[in-house]
Amino acid sequence: MAPPPLDSDYVRSFFPALNDSWAFMENAGGSLVPHTVIEAVSAYMSECQVQPGDNAAIARDARQRMSAGQATAAAMLNAAPDEVIIGPSTTRNVQTLAIAMRSGFRENDEIVVTNLDHEANNNHWRRLREHGLRIREWQVNPETAELESGTLEPLLNERTRLVCFSHCSNITGGPNPVREITALVHAAGAQVCIDGVAMAPHVSIDVRELDVDYYLFSLYKTFGPHLGVMYGKREHLLSLPGQYFHFHAEDDIPLKLNPGAPNHELTAGTAGVGAYLDALAGHHFNEPSSDAVTRYRQVFDLIRDHESALCDRFLSWAADHSRIRLVGRRRAGNAGRAPTFSFTIDGMASQRVPALLESRGIVAGAGDFYAPRVLEATGIDSADGVVRCSLVHYNTADEVDRLTMALDAIMAES
Ligand SMILES: Cc1ncc(COP(=O)(O)O)c(C=O)c1O
Known part of the structure; x- marks a missing residue:
């Protein structure tokens, strides 16, 4: 039916x-x-706003609520919770990623960025010029404001390390075929970093199906609190150098890539997005799936x-x-x-x-x-x-x- x-x-x-x-x-x-988000933030702050790393029952409660928010963000992407970094914003998450990736690049390695994207997926990559990287620009067709894979292909070569583009433009609303472009980029031996901010409020995202290396969106544009979410394939996150304190172990993901740790009450509040989506599922379907x-x-x-x-x-x-x-x-x-x-x-x-x-x-x-x-x-x-x-x-x-x-x-x- x-x-x-x-x-x-x-x-x-x-x-x-x-x-x-x-x-x-x-x-x-x-x-x-x-209101589910507002209530989850408010409940966290009224009931368990303590250091969630402690051992007291109230701290365990705080930890559990933050984990629920982390699980919601991960389920929104079909990712595992430890593959998802909840940082202050997409811009800041891209900055952290660019700094972390920098040490793995060599002089004259190339990064492709677009003239369609928001600066969040441009600026921090273009700045790597100062570190000897070459930046290539994948340009839209000026008639349609669309990126075409035919103009990407000549930009890819053995020095290409990363291609940064968006799932959807925040200006045109036009989608990009992420899966196809990612396959092209992978065939050239490079990785992709996808800005999904303008798409995430509108469709369910499946990072596994898209096979992307990195995917970012902003919770505050997706009915949640003012936070940004960054997914990375587990093997990439494990191999990137940590950006938090020296004693955070290299296998301590996602924390080692979230300097300062996530905002506690807003991470807990992210579970309210899940509660809202669950309520919609319960209202519209006789038998909503048991899998988030x-x-x-x-x-x-x-x-x-x-x-x-x-x-x-x-x-x-x-x-x-x-x-x-x-x-x-x-x-x-x-x-x-x-x-x-x-x-x-x-x-x-x-x-x-x-x-x-x-x-x-x-x-x-x-x-x-x-x-x-x-x-x-x-x-x-x-x-x-x-x-x-x-x-x-x-x-x-x-x-x-x-x-x-x-x-x-x-x-x-x-
Ligand atoms: C497409 C797109 N990408 C990235 C951003 C930046 O997001 P944030 O404010 O979380 O840094 C925006 C914000 O408007 C956006 O529209």
Whole structure:
């Protein structure tokens, strides 16, 4: 039997910050959190905010709650808990990884980065130039703002050590075929580092199936607390030099790659994301899977169908509006894309638009969203940037209509 559609009323009842008087569409900047997360953080702080390494019962309780958060983050990726580092943010996790990998690189080794990615998966790698590395840029097709494997192949050679790219752009919402590109990179003898930040709120991620070496996402954009998650294949994590104190053993993963250790209450709060996904599974399926990875996958299948309808609704409207210049593919039915829409409006500065939208009850953003390279590559002035409306599964078709009506009105007035 086909699963029921996502029950929006049920979904929305979990998010205390949601309010029908306004529509939140800056989710790619940071999503709202369900009450399960708020309660898990609050419970940790009220009941067991102690040093979790101690032996007292209260410390064991703290440790157990942090492990539950770690297990949730791992299950969201189909990884083992010790393969997952919960650090302060994706940017900081990439920095830690780049510093750790640095000592294994030789002069003139090459790293491929893209002009599609957010700076988080660019800046720390490009800086390795200062250490004798050669940086090659895999560039988007300026017409589609997409990366093509045909332009990656000539960049790969026997000196290539790492290829850094994203699962999905935080500007265009366009997905990259991670598995295929990873296979190409592995065949060339190099590793991949995937920025999954813009994709993780929308689909279930399976790092084993993708066969990636490193994969990162930000919990605070995936309905959780302000943290970043970094997966690495166990053999890579074991072989990287530790970045914490000298007495942390080289097999002490993931801790040795998390200088300062994870934030305690927020790691515990991450279990609240799992509790939310579990509640959705229980609500929509008579027999949710007993395995967390499969359960989350079931829920994300519902989310994908719901979001794909939102995408089609917005893209069909945009296709009829020639003043809207969407970055990336315009057409509806673009399977696998995230409901993140960035555009400029002919004859209007992007920076003006968020305030005009806010006066009509819509929260959206404008700027380069720390991905200026793709704007420049597609001929957009990165100083003015794009308007970005980024949706997640708690957004509704009515909200998309509210957005398109607001944009119609704004364009009619200018
Ligand atoms: C695609 C993408 N990657 C990385 C980041 C950086 O994440 P963090 O804030 O966790 O460092 C962002 C943040 O906007 C992003 O959108």
